[in-house]
Amino acid sequence: MSKSAEAWMPLYVGDYLGDTQRLTTEQHGAYILLILDYWRNGPAPDDDGVLQSITKLDRAAWKRNRPALERLFRVVDGHWTHKRIEREIENAKTNQDRRSSKAQKAAQARWGNSSGDAKGKAPSMPQALHDQCAPPSPSPSPIGDSSEADASGAEAPKADPPEAKPIDLKAAIFASGVPLLVDGGATPSAARSMLGKWRRDYGDGAVLDALAAAQAEAASAPIAWITRTLEARNDRSPRSRNIFDRPSAWAPRPGMAGAEPASLDD
Incomplete structure (x- = not known):
């Protein structure tokens, strides 16, 4: 997935809570980490060492929590796959392509x-x-090559350089x-x-x-x-911004206390 597409991930709260009601607090944290890694890197291999690293659980905690977490995925071709995440990744790619085409x-x-x-x-x-x-002004030609030099050899007048x-x-x-x-x-x-x-x-x-x-x-x-x-x-x-950033709004007008009288010449 491209950098812009992986920068955010949709999370539907109602759907998430409906699927995870029986998870413990520790299992919720591990599941979220698995989802985030999936979003950026694709399905994780069915390898306890890799999955333990992703979830930040020690060996005993991973062994204890693996059955509950595995039920939320499907092991296909040696990888933990997730149908909903795959669908959201495809949606993100489609939306990104549409925005790119529009731009x-x-x-x-x-x-x-x-x-x-x-x-x-x-x-x-x-x-x-x-x-x-x-653009930079062109360099003047040498005097000897100038077609505008007069017969006496005097240098022809040079045009003023263009104004910057x-x-x-x-x-x-x-x-x-x-x-x-x-x-x-x-x-x-x-x-x-x-x-x-x-x-x-x-x-x-x-x-x-x-x-x-x-x-x-x-x-x-x-x-x-x-x-x-x-x-x-x-x-x-x-x-x-403070209102005093705009002193003109508080400038006294003619006729107000503290204002200078208007000039008779105006």
């Missing part, structure tokens, strides 16, 4: 890619910044951020809306840093990951 189509619509590789074509943060920079193009941070954020969020399951419209909200609440610099970090970590849920990162770096959520 690819969104990226193709946004960027005109036809390769079908949305994630591979999404620009990284350095690429997005590089695209906003002006400032980096458009907003364009870099959207160029790299929209494909990243779309690949995580957001629609292009929702991705642009979220990027705009982050820019408003935290500023372009912080958002650029968070996007680059999310790309480096290959975050499977980038919106939640970036939101937590921005809140942690700013030491608070935008919703928790």
